[in-house]
Amino acid sequence: MNNRRSTFLVSAMAFGFAFLYIPILSLIVFSFNESKLVTVWAGFSTKWYGALLQNEQILGAAWLSVRIAFMNATVAVCLGTLAGFVLARMGRFRGRLLLTGMTTAPLVMPEVITGLSLLLLFVALESMIGWPQGRGVTTITIAHITFSMAYVAVIIQSRLSSVDESVEEAAQDLGARPAKVFFIITLPIISPALVSGWLLAFTMSLDDLVIASFVSGPGSSTLPMVVFSKVRLGVSPEINALATIIVLLVASGIVAAGLVMNQAEKRRQRDVQMAVAANE
Amino acid sequence: MADVKRAIENVEPWNDPQAQPYVRIENVTKMFGEFTAVDSVSLEIYKAEVFCLLGGSGCGKSTLLRVLAGFETPTSGRVLIDGVDMAGIAPYERPTNMMFQSYALFPHMTVENNVAFGLRQEGIAAAEISKRVGDMLDLVKLGPFAKRKPHQLSGGQRQRVALARSLIKQPKLMLLDEPLGALDKKLREETQFELINIQEELGVTFIVVTHDQEEAMTLSSRIGVMNAGEIVQTGTPNDIYEYPNSRFVADFIGSVNVFEGRIVEDQPDHVRIESQEAGCPLYIDHGVGVTSGSRVWVAVRPEKIEITRDKPAQQDNCAAAVVDEIAYMGNQSIYHVLLESGKKLRITRPNQSRTSSDSITWEDQVFVAWHPSSGVVLTA
Numbered sequence: 173m174n175n176r177r178s179t180f181l182v183s184a185m186a187f188g189f190a191f192l193y194i195p196i197l198s199l200i201v202f203s204f205n206e207s208k209l210v211t212v213w214a215g216f217s218t219k220w221y222g223a224l225l226q227n228e229q230i231l232g233a234a235w236l237s238v239r240i241a242f243m244n245a246t247v248a249v250c251l252g253t254l255a256g257f258v259l260a261r262m263g264r265f266r267g268r269l270l271l272t273g274m275t276t277a278p279l280v281m282p283e284v285i286t287g288l289s290l291l292l293l294f295v296a297l298e299s300m301i302g303w304p305q306g307r308g309v310t311t312i313t314i315a316h317i318t319f320s321m322a323y324v325a326v327i328i329q330s331r332l333s334s335v336d337e338s339v340e341e342a343a344q345d346l347g348a349r350p351a352k353v354f355f356i357i358t359l360p361i362i363s364p365a366l367v368s369g370w371l372l373a374f375t376m377s378l379d380d381l382v383i384a385s386f387v388s389g390p391g392s393s394t395l396p397m398v399v400f401s402k403v404r405l406g407v408s409p410e411i412n413a414l415a416t417i418i419v420l421l422v423a424s425g426i427v428a429a430g431l432v433m434n435q436a437e438k439r440r441q442r443d444v445q446m447a448v449a450a451n452e
Numbered sequence: 453m454a455d456v457k458r459a460i461e462n463v464e465p466w467n468d469p470q471a472q473p474y475v476r477i478e479n480v481t482k483m484f485g486e487f488t489a490v491d492s493v494s495l496e497i498y499k500a501e502v503f504c505l506l507g508g509s510g511c512g513k514s515t516l517l518r519v520l521a522g523f524e525t526p527t528s529g530r531v532l533i534d535g536v537d538m539a540g541i542a543p544y545e546r547p548t549n550m551m552f553q554s555y556a557l558f559p560h561m562t563v564e565n566n567v568a569f570g571l572r573q574e575g576i577a578a579a580e581i582s583k584r585v586g587d588m589l590d591l592v593k594l595g596p597f598a599k600r601k602p603h604q605l606s607g608g609q610r611q612r613v614a615l616a617r618s619l620i621k622q623p624k625l626m627l628l629d630e631p632l633g634a635l636d637k638k639l640r641e642e643t644q645f646e647l648i649n650i651q652e653e654l655g656v657t658f659i660v661v662t663h664d665q666e667e668a669m670t671l672s673s674r675i676g677v678m679n680a681g682e683i684v685q686t687g688t689p690n691d692i693y694e695y696p697n698s699r700f701v702a703d704f705i706g707s708v709n710v711f712e713g714r715i716v717e718d719q720p721d722h723v724r725i726e727s728q729e730a731g732c733p734l735y736i737d738h739g740v741g742v743t744s745g746s747r748v749w750v751a752v753r754p755e756k757i758e759i760t761r762d763k764p765a766q767q768d769n770c771a772a773a774v775v776d777e778i779a780y781m782g783n784q785s786i787y788h789v790l791l792e793s794g795k796k797l798r799i800t801r802p803n804q805s806r807t808s809s810d811s812i813t814w815e816d817q818v819f820v821a822w823h824p825s826s827g828v829v830l831t832a
Contacts, residue, residue, distance in 0.1 A: 346549065361559060
């Protein structure tokens with residue numbers, strides 16, 4: 173009985189892994205394909221990696237995407253933290269329900285609608301006050317901030333609601349003004365949430381195709397937009413090479429983060445055990 | 453300094469008409485919407501006192517403490533500390549410090565930095581801070597743990613960090629919310645005495661909130677018993693235990709047997725009460741000053757009732773009973789006996805010798821009796 177169940181579990185796990193990773197594996201394998209035709213294997217080669225490094229368009233788009241993602245993540249963390257703090261700590265006030273709704277609306281809004289409405293806003297703004305001039309990096313960044321700050325706000329709010337509020341009260345009780353308490357007590361305590369909020373905003377911006385397509389202008393194509401337009405003309409092995417590099421970067425990032433967290437957790441466990449042992 | 457000394461020497465300032473209260477709470481009411489958490493509470497607390505607010509959960513004791521700390525604004529009434537009205541003074545400007553139930557230590561700071569936090573806010577020179585922090589850590593016996601973070605400490609050590617962190621500001625008034633609530637029983641008993649030693653050494657005025665009556669009895673100079681937002685009785689632990697003013701207090705502090713009855717004779721030096729439940733005339737050696745025939749309750753503590761096999765000589769305060777249950781607790785035994793009226797009494801007897809001499813056991817016919825001074829007449 174037990175044996176049969178474990179066979180079942182193992183095969184289910186194998187199937188699950190296969191389902192998730194075979195597409196990625198085949199992509200990695202074909203990035204080393206000699207042939208220009210993606211579906212025909214013609215021998216091992218790294219020439220597409222060389223071609224990728226020569227491709228100004230893709231490299232430019234990648235650099236642009238990283239810059240936008242960086243600015244977006246930084247601003248979104250600032251704004252999202254403020255929104256999350258207000259929602260978690262200010263108690264009841266007039267317009268709280270409205271603020272909650274407005275903060276979380278971008279989470280459920282279809283991207284097409286967000287993109288279209290932002291495009292209309294930017295066009296109207298330009299004709300009224302002359303800013304933002306044309307569409308490009310600025311408009312993409314603003315558009316990304318509007319939806320990624322919603323995710324940050326939710327992360328910060330949920331983190332704050334699990335932090336004992338009396339810690340902040342204790343700091344006030346000991347003579348620190350509320351603004352100071354926020355910077356020297358609240359922020360350090362929620363710093364893991366700030367980091368994960370920043371990373372999430374960064375990834376979402378890097379990932380976004382739909383909204384960026386609406387609000388970008390000439391000469392400001394982000395990486396997903398370039399990849400998408402290239403794929404429509406037929407999948408190029410260069411894109412496979414690019415995707416492989418991205419997968420490797422992301423995977424090593426995740427493994428590194430996992431190792432660091434594992435270490436920290438082990439150290440923490442050991443400390444706690446020592447404290448308990450010392451007490452007995 | 454002279455003030456502190458006098459307050460310590462004067463053991464019962466609340467009985468001294470000359471003494472000036474240090475903390476005055478005047479008709480403080482706190483409403484949350486329609487709910488009244490604190491209902492016109494007035495208290496006078498003297499310097500270097502340990503005053504316990506005792507009550508069940510939701511009785512408003514923690515809210516009152518938060519009003520004193522400045523985290524809640526009273527709906528009406530006012531609070532004076534050392535003669536200064538606290539209205540409009542923010543928590544970070546008050547001469548009070550609070551020790552939170554959860555300790556609320558700063559998790560990202562070492563023990564040393566936790567304790568130094570309050571002094572840093574005052575802008576005191578670094579050299580003086582480190583000296584005072586060192587002294588305080590020695591006082592609470594945490595010197596060797598100065599560089600640790602809170603998660604590297606045991607519960608008892610965290611409790612002492614929290615205490616040190618609030619005491620180092622030398623507050624005029626120290627507020628403690630269930631200070632021993634998170635400790636296990638043995639540690640709690642040790643810590644109670646340490647807490648009082650430190651309090652006496654520094655001469656700080658303590659207001660302690662607790663739901664644990666034993667804790668209140670051992671810690672406090674006086675207790676204020678709270679129920680549904682109101683202070684129902686204020687007094688020394690002895691007053692509260694021996695002379696409760698209502699059935700609520702009698703029942704809340706320790707356990708008690710209550711007989712319902714009617715006054716048949718009320719003299720300045722004694723009362724006689726007729727009680728169906730007791731099945732015997734009740735005689736108490738103090739007057740009550742209520743009209744004859746009015747309904748009253750007589751409370752008798754379990755340890756003040758005697759059980760005997762033979763009928764005692766006294767007529768009053770003596771009834772026949774059957775032993776229903778016996779619980780052996782080690783240091784004492786608890787007897788549940790049934791009176792003829794069906795009323796169940798709880799009686800405790802210390803186990804002075806290893807084997808009980810009269811060996812009263814289940815289903816035995818016995819007599820219960822108590823002294824005229826043991827009962828208390830309650831009118832509410």
